[in-house]
Amino acid sequence: xxxxxxxxxxxxxxxxxxxxxxxxxxxxxxxxxxxxxxxxxxxxxxxxxxxxxxxxxxxxxxxxxxxxxxxxxxxxxxxxxxxxxxxxxxxxxxxxxxxxxxxxxxxxxxxxxxxxxxxxxxxxxxxxxxxxxxxxxxxxxxxxxxxxxxxxxxxxxxxxxxxxxxxxxxxxxxxxxxxxxxxxxxxxxxxxxxxxxxxxxxxxxxxxxxxxxxxxxxxxxxxxxxxxxxxxxxxxxxxxxxxxxxxxxxxxxxxxxxxxxxxxxxxxxxxxxxxxxxxxxxxxxxxxxxxxxxxxxxxxxxxxxxxxxxxxxxxxxxxxxxxxxxxxxxxxxxxxxxxxxxxxxxxxxxxxxxxx
Numbered sequence: 001x002x003x004x005x006x007x008x009x010x011x012x013x014x015x016x017x018x019x020x021x022x023x024x025x026x027x028x029x030x031x032x033x034x035x036x037x038x039x040x041x042x043x044x045x046x047x048x049x050x051x052x053x054x055x056x057x058x059x060x061x062x063x064x065x066x067x068x069x070x071x072x073x074x075x076x077x078x079x080x081x082x083x084x085x086x087x088x089x090x091x092x093x094x095x096x097x098x099x100x101x102x103x104x105x106x107x108x109x110x111x112x113x114x115x116x117x118x119x120x121x122x123x124x125x126x127x128x129x130x131x132x133x134x135x136x137x138x139x140x141x142x143x144x145x146x147x148x149x150x151x152x153x154x155x156x157x158x159x160x161x162x163x164x165x166x167x168x169x170x171x172x173x174x175x176x177x178x179x180x181x182x183x184x185x186x187x188x189x190x191x192x193x194x195x196x197x198x199x200x201x202x203x204x205x206x207x208x209x210x211x212x213x214x215x216x217x218x219x220x221x222x223x224x225x226x227x228x229x230x231x232x233x234x235x236x237x238x239x240x241x242x243x244x245x246x247x248x249x250x251x252x253x254x255x256x257x258x259x260x261x262x263x264x265x266x267x268x269x270x271x272x273x274x275x276x277x278x279x280x281x282x283x284x285x286x287x288x289x290x291x292x293x294x295x296x297x298x299x300x301x302x303x304x305x306x307x308x309x310x311x312x313x314x315x316x317x318x319x320x321x322x323x324x325x326x327x328x329x330x331x332x333x334x335x336x337x338x339x340x341x342x343x344x345x346x347x348x349x350x351x352x353x354x355x356x
Contacts, residue, residue, distance in 0.1 A: 076110065076114055076118065080103075080108060080110060081118050083103070083108070084099055084103070084115055084118045084119070085118070085119075085122055085124070087099050087102060087103075088119055088124050089124075092127065093127055094127055095126060095127035096112060096115040096116040096119055097112055098127075099115050099119075100112040100115045103115070139170075142209075143170040143171040144170075144171040144206060145206055145207055145208035145209060146169075146170040146171070146207075146208070146209045146210075146211065147167055147168070147169060147170070147207055147209070147210045147211070147231075148167070148168050148170065148210070148211040148212070148244050148246055148247040149165065149166065149167045149168075149210060149211070149212050149247065150165075150166060150212070150213060150244060150247040150248065150251060151163050151164065151165055151184060151215060151217055152164055152166070152251045152254075152255075154259055154264060154270055156264050156265065156266055156267070156270065157263060157264060157265050157266075158265065158266050160182055160266075160267075161182065162180050162181065162182055162267055162270055163180070163181055163182065163183075163184040163217075164177060164179075164180050164270075164274065165177075165178045165179055165184070165189065165192055166178065166247070166250070166251070167196060168246055168247050168250055169295075170246055172290070172295045172296075173246075173250075173287050173289060173290060173295045174282055174295040174296060175250060175278055175281050175282060175295075176196065176199060176278075177274050177275070177278050178192040178195060178196060179192050179195075180267055180270055180271050180274065182267070184217045185217075186217070186218075186219035186221060186222070187221075189217050189218060189219065189222050190219065190221040190222050190225055193222050193225040193226060194225055197225070197226075197229050204229050204230075204231070205230070207229075207230075207231050208230065208231060208232060209231065209232050209233075209234050210226055210231050210232070210233050210234065211234045211236065211243070211244050211247070212233060212234075212235065212236070212244070213235070213236045213244060214235055214236065214238060250281075254277065257277075258273065258274075258277050281295070282294065282295045282296045282297075283295075283296055283297050284297070
């Protein structure tokens, strides 16, 4: 009764509200009072409400104890999880049953379902999906044997249009511009294939595939020249430039970096700038697939920052100093000059200091 009076004496503009401390105290005190005497008590709330509060307090206490990690199935140790992942990574053909058997042979007692759960949580597919390489791994392993070729057009200032044939290596990203012509006939394209084999030399033995589109410029004679050297022609689907994405990407970069920024007069001018761009691309331009290296120029050895000489630049003077345009050295203005700047302006003072 005393605690209820304390609650009523609080300054509240509406119905008195009980906080958790009030509820806990009233529930504790009422639990020791016999049920027969509860009916005669004058309470702020009903006895059923206080009993509900008491049950809620008991439930929260036991729920807090059960959430402390002292009950339930123990977690798998980290070293066992690391061993399961290592076995799955080094043996793509092993499923969770095989990994469980290997662990049992090592004296590690875990359930097969635990092994399955570890693999699933870490995103490792079943063994039948991990047996073969991914598309990224397959393409990277085969990139050294793949060439890609494509034509692109250039509009000249003399009113003509030139066709350029380029070949790029998938592995090294090295570009070879085979030729420029206004009329890309089948005979001309076949001759460019022969020139390509001569440029490759001994490297032609490692090339196995040539990716090209279905344009009429590529004839059966073009494929026959490559087939004699052991190179198989792979045709792209109709209107599917993504099947020759590396060559298309280089053509787009050539247009953005060179052709869209240059006025090309004639074919001789086009050949000259394409030759320069080919040298720049192969010797200087960095590529993400090569870790910022150029196709024909590997990255140098990393430089130790401590071996770089440091030059300390010391700027002496005051805020009213400036660098003289003639001598490129620090000069200090006098107080008279500063006052003249404030009166007549900096342009007039500069004209007086540096006459023509």
